[in-house]
Amino acid sequence: MAKHAKNYVDLKEQPIPEGSHLLEVDNLKMYFHTQDGVVHAVDGVSYTLDRGETLGVVGESGSGKSVTHMTIMGLIEMPPGKIEGGDIRYRGRSILEMTEEEMQHVRGNDIAMIFQDPMTSLNPVYKIGRQVGEGLRLHRGYSKQEALKRATELLDLVGIPEPEKRVNEYPHQFSGGMRQRVMIAMALACDPDILIADEPTTALDVTIQAQIIELMQKMQEENGNAIIMITHDLGVVADMADKIMVMYAGRPVEFGTAEEIFYDPRHPYTWGLIRSIPDHGMDEKKELTPIAGNPPSLVNLPTGCPFAPRCPYAVDICHEKLPQHITTETGHYSACHFADDPAFLKFAPENSRTRADLAVRKAAGQGASSEKKEA
Numbered sequence: 001m002a003k004h005a006k007n008y009v010d011l012k013e014q015p016i017p018e019g020s021h022l023l024e025v026d027n028l029k030m031y032f033h034t035q036d037g038v039v040h041a042v043d044g045v046s047y048t049l050d051r052g053e054t055l056g057v058v059g060e061s062g063s064g065k066s067v068t069h070m071t072i073m074g075l076i077e078m079p080p081g082k083i084e085g086g087d088i089r090y091r092g093r094s095i096l097e098m099t100e101e102e103m104q105h106v107r108g109n110d111i112a113m114i115f116q117d118p119m120t121s122l123n124p125v126y127k128i129g130r131q132v133g134e135g136l137r138l139h140r141g142y143s144k145q146e147a148l149k150r151a152t153e154l155l156d157l158v159g160i161p162e163p164e165k166r167v168n169e170y171p172h173q174f175s176g177g178m179r180q181r182v183m184i185a186m187a188l189a190c191d192p193d194i195l196i197a198d199e200p201t202t203a204l205d206v207t208i209q210a211q212i213i214e215l216m217q218k219m220q221e222e223n224g225n226a227i228i229m230i231t232h233d234l235g236v237v238a239d240m241a242d243k244i245m246v247m248y249a250g251r252p253v254e255f256g257t258a259e260e261i262f263y264d265p266r267h268p269y270t271w272g273l274i275r276s277i278p279d280h281g282m283d284e285k286k287e288l289t290p291i292a293g294n295p296p297s298l299v300n301l302p303t304g305c306p307f308a309p310r311c312p313y314a315v316d317i318c319h320e321k322l323p324q325h326i327t328t329e330t331g332h333y334s335a336c337h338f339a340d341d342p343a344f345l346k347f348a349p350e351n352s353r354t355r356a357d358l359a360v361r362k363a364a365g366q367g368a369s370s371e372k373k374e375a
């Protein structure tokens, strides 16, 4: 392995301090200050992630999923963006306190992101091989030849045919699906500790989607890295996520293990998302229930619960008071005034994975757990 080009402390190689997590996002707030007003794009996001875990981040368009993770990557232009509070810690170190030089090393080497739009993320004037190998040259001190050789291997790994030829081509010579694969190869190049995949499969057909997810999971099994999977579809992360954060209007409205989110959801917005998941076993004539209405503007958020205008259960207090997180002892939280009211929780959907099923599993000691996985 080639040695580092620069003399950085390689955080990826450092042990995670006792009591810390691989990634901790702690009440993060990042607003855009625009001519039209202050956009509350990230408003109190909190979660923890450990090695080997997959976090699913779910919510409708404009809920702040991408901007939250661009903030973690240090990729938001400031201004107009501004950190208004909170912290992001990677292996115990505050990302917000890092110099731009340190951050450049973290970005790509330690935390890599597959961006939502592969067209805008690839540089049209450089060959694919150069772009895929760039991180290895920058962070690992690879020579041009070494980087090109590894880039060719990576293209092969993500299922691009004739990688020796394709490595010398330009982005416009690749189809949308192939560009998405190039983005994945770029993100995997430096074996990142955390892979953030922002809707990596939306542009792809179902078979390729499955292959891409399988590829990320295989890499995770081999390297023990963490994955953050961003999607608007709760169904996509149902099988792969250990933890799920549901976002609404820049806020996390519910966070818990996948078991907790599917078997014991405690926020009406999550209930709506669960009801919108197509059930493969269901009667084809049965209609899915999408959530009626639209999310609020992030400039003029309503007083009270941001979901109140669309919530079928809203009562007076919902329009008057912003709900704070109600957290269980396992760390499962919901930003609904009634999240700990058993009578209210009876309105939760009876998904194919039923609440009764949860009770049985809990009794058998297999219920929601917040245990860390070994890397």
Ligand SMILES: Nc1ncnc2c1ncn2[C@@H]1O[C@H](COP(=O)(O)OP(=O)(O)OP(=O)(O)O)[C@@H](O)[C@H]1O
Binding pocket: 032, 034, 039, 041, 059, 060, 061, 062, 063, 064, 065, 066, 067, 068, 080, 116, 232, 298
């Ligand atoms: N540079 C910017 N200036 C002002 N507002 C912005 C800027 N970038 C993003 N926003 C706003 O931040 C909010 C969150 O956007 P974000 O892209 O994170 O949503 P998302 O959940 O990723 O949605 P999608 O599912 O469509 O990708 C949106 O209201 C968006 O308009």
Ligand code: SF4
Binding pocket: 267, 268, 269, 305, 306, 307, 308, 309, 311, 312, 313, 314, 315, 318, 323, 335, 336, 337, 338
């Ligand atoms: S606080 Fe009220 S409006 Fe908000 S989700 Fe709960 S019940 Fe619905």
Ligand SMILES: [Mg+2]
Binding pocket: 065, 066, 067, 116, 198
């Ligand atoms: Mg997005």
